[in-house]
Amino acid sequence: MSATAREIAAAVRSGALSARAVVDEHLARIAAGDGEINAFNLVLADDARAAAEAVDAAVAAGRDPGPLAGVPLALKDNLCTRGIPTTCSSRILEGWCPPYDATVVERAVAAGGVVIGKTNLDEFAMGSSTENSAFGPTRNPRDPSRVPGGSSGGSAAAVAAGFAPLALGSDTGGSIRQPAALCGVVGAKPTYGAVSRYGLIAFASSLDQIGPFAANVGDAALLLEVIAGYDPRDSTSIPEVPPSLSDHLGGGVQDLRVGVVAELVDGIDTDVLARLHGAADALAAAGAKIEEVSVPAAAHGLSAYYLIAPAEASSNLARYDGVRYGLRVAGADITEMYGATRAAGFGAEVKRRIMLGTYALSAGYYDAYYGQAQRVRTLIIRDFETAYQRVDVLLSPTTPSTAFAFGAKADPLSMYLSDVCTIPSNLAGHPAMSVPFGTGADGMPVGVQVMAPALAEARMFAVAGALEAGAP
Amino acid sequence: MSDRITPADVAHVARLARLDLTEEEATRFAEQLGAVLDHAAGVAALDTTGVPATAHPLPIRNVLRADEVTPSLDRAEVLAMAPEAESGRFRVPPILGEVP
Numbered sequence: 001m002s003a004t005a006r007e008i009a010a011a012v013r014s015g016a017l018s019a020r021a022v023v024d025e026h027l028a029r030i031a032a033g034d035g036e037i038n039a040f041n042l043v044l045a046d047d048a049r050a051a052a053e054a055v056d057a058a059v060a061a062g063r064d065p066g067p068l069a070g071v072p073l074a075l076k077d078n079l080c081t082r083g084i085p086t087t088c089s090s091r092i093l094e095g096w097c098p099p100y101d102a103t104v105v106e107r108a109v110a111a112g113g114v115v116i117g118k119t120n121l122d123e124f125a126m127g128s129s130t131e132n133s134a135f136g137p138t139r140n141p142r143d144p145s146r147v148p149g150g151s152s153g154g155s156a157a158a159v160a161a162g163f164a165p166l167a168l169g170s171d172t173g174g175s176i177r178q179p180a181a182l183c184g185v186v187g188a189k190p191t192y193g194a195v196s197r198y199g200l201i202a203f204a205s206s207l208d209q210i211g212p213f214a215a216n217v218g219d220a221a222l223l224l225e226v227i228a229g230y231d232p233r234d235s236t237s238i239p240e241v242p243p244s245l246s247d248h249l250g251g252g253v254q255d256l257r258v259g260v261v262a263e264l265v266d267g268i269d270t271d272v273l274a275r276l277h278g279a280a281d282a283l284a285a286a287g288a289k290i291e292e293v294s295v296p297a298a299a300h301g302l303s304a305y306y307l308i309a310p311a312e313a314s315s316n317l318a319r320y321d322g323v324r325y326g327l328r329v330a331g332a333d334i335t336e337m338y339g340a341t342r343a344a345g346f347g348a349e350v351k352r353r354i355m356l357g358t359y360a361l362s363a364g365y366y367d368a369y370y371g372q373a374q375r376v377r378t379l380i381i382r383d384f385e386t387a388y389q390r391v392d393v394l395l396s397p398t399t400p401s402t403a404f405a406f407g408a409k410a411d412p413l414s415m416y417l418s419d420v421c422t423i424p425s426n427l428a429g430h431p432a433m434s435v436p437f438g439t440g441a442d443g444m445p446v447g448v449q450v451m452a453p454a455l456a457e458a459r460m461f462a463v464a465g466a467l468e469a470g471a472p
Numbered sequence: 473m474s475d476r477i478t479p480a481d482v483a484h485v486a487r488l489a490r491l492d493l494t495e496e497e498a499t500r501f502a503e504q505l506g507a508v509l510d511h512a513a514g515v516a517a518l519d520t521t522g523v524p525a526t527a528h529p530l531p532i533r534n535v536l537r538a539d540e541v542t543p544s545l546d547r548a549e550v551l552a553m554a555p556e557a558e559s560g561r562f563r564v565p566p567i568l569g570e571v572p
Contacts, residue, residue, distance in 0.1 A: 097553060099546060099549040099553070193529075206527060206528045232537070235532075235534075235535040238530065300518065303513075304515055307515065318490075322555055323562055324550075325553050325554065325555075330565070332565065333567070334565050334566065334567045335490070336565075339490050339491060340492055342489075342490055342492070343491055343492035346491070351493075352501060352504060355485045355486060356505055358488050359481070359485045359509075362485065362488065369509075369512070372516055372518070372520060373512075373515055374525035374526055375523040375525050376518060376520065377526040378523050378526040411504075413508055427529075454529075
């Protein structure tokens with residue numbers, strides 16, 4: 001069964017296929033393959049079977065279970081699932097069960113989706129390889145000696161390995177798009193505010209967004225449509241009704257103006273660049289107008305991000321103090337307890353980012369670092385606005401290289417450079433997605449990134465569809 | 473090796489962040505953080521005169537709701553997940569005063 005999510009949902013809704021059979025098939029694949037891949041922190045076999053049976057019962061009773069009917073769905077383990085462990089792949093939340101479901105989980109389940117498990121991530125979503133998980137790394141299904149990317153490596157690998165047709169991840173600096181590129185699947189980050197963050201365990205609140213992984217563009221659009229939309233429980237949720245994506249998928253790119261971002265070809269491997277040019281050629285063949293455009297401040301996105309994101313993280317992770325939830329290491333007084341709990345509970349990368357953020361916000365440094373980074377953020381937004389006066393969408397590589405080997409980027413700064421192409425969209429709050437487009441010299445997947453202005457997801461998905469159709 | 477941030481700076485910041493660190497960690501993190509800050513120094517050098525800061529991609533506004541009592545989280549469920557709970561509250565070690 002290598003059916004798409006749309007095909008599965010249609011077959012289950014019509015009664016031609018039982019959701020129970022679908023989930024059993026996927027659970028069997030997980031049992032056979034996840035020992036090596038380690039995409040999942042937790043497989044929810046019994047819950048998934050019960051949920052699948054409920055979908056089948058609804059169909060038998062003449063009720064429509066919804067557009068995701070019976071489709072197995074993997075959830076990144078920083079999405080709250082009531083009564084089910086949600087760890088952020090951190091020792092500080094090991095065994096903790098949230099008392100509520102994330103909005104996106106509620107919506108996906110209400111649409112008939114069958115949650116099959118919680119997937120591995122870099123601890124608290126901080127990383128680009130899933131090597132920072134406290135529970136062991138996830139392996140790239142295309143080559144298990146290499147990383148799947150991160151931080152949503154488990155979700156990307158789950159879809160790439162066929163363990164689930166759909167997965168949700170989160171993207172703060174590229175954590176959906178980069179692993180999607182490295183694993184050869186589709187991954188999308190919506191406009192900031194388009195998808196509710198209620199129940200997403202926060203890393204950097206002005207940057208975090210939840211988005212879909214799928215094996216094809218149409219399935220990614222399907223999942224995004226289900227989870228998007230206003231949520232009063234998220235104060236940053238935008239009230240506009242999101243546009244339909246499915247209606248526009250086949251729209252094509254005739255006369256669409258596509259800009260290749262000049263600043264985002266620096267430091268990119270030649271084989272990845274060759275695929276980017278191939279992608280531009282494919283869009284041109286489909287009727288688009290290609291030109292090079294400049295987004296000058298994008299060159300400073302990485303530096304601004306590695307001041308803003310850790311600063312926000314240092315604030316968001318202050319709550320992990322051993323008082324209300326998670327790990328507690330005893331101390332004679334509360335201050336000792338805080339220090340010992342956080343030392344034992346957080347991994348090295350999380351500690352680095354908390355300290356970097358605390359430093360950037362501390363007296364004497366606030367304006368030179370954090371304040372300046374926020375002004376650079378304004379420059380990036382303005383440069384995008386200027387570019388979008390000339391073109392309708394932007395194109396770039398998703399990542400500088402294909403999937404690297406475990407341990408290859410042990411130096412933190414070299415790991416941070418993986419995000420150079422993805423970060424600008426998070427800073428601007430714009431939608432962006434990665435579409436597989438051929439392989440590199442090493443045979444590993446290459447992803448091409450499509451970027452669009454705020455709320456232009458329909459246009460972005462139309463371009464993604466054209467890339468998918470023209471991919472080698 | 474970067475000398476932008478010293479192990480003493482790291483120790484100070486770790487105290488602010490309530491993170492116990494070993495001396496080895498303070499030294500190692502000073503090197504690693506120094507390298508990141510060196511890279512970020514490019515940002516500090518940019519001319520941003522007259523450019524306003526953006527803290528948030530969207531204009532942030534206060535979101536209010538009607539002042540009506542609605543159910544909140546289930547207290548028992550929340551306390552069941554607490555490291556230590558007593559009499560419907562989270563129990564913690566002493567905050568003020570002498571350790572008994």
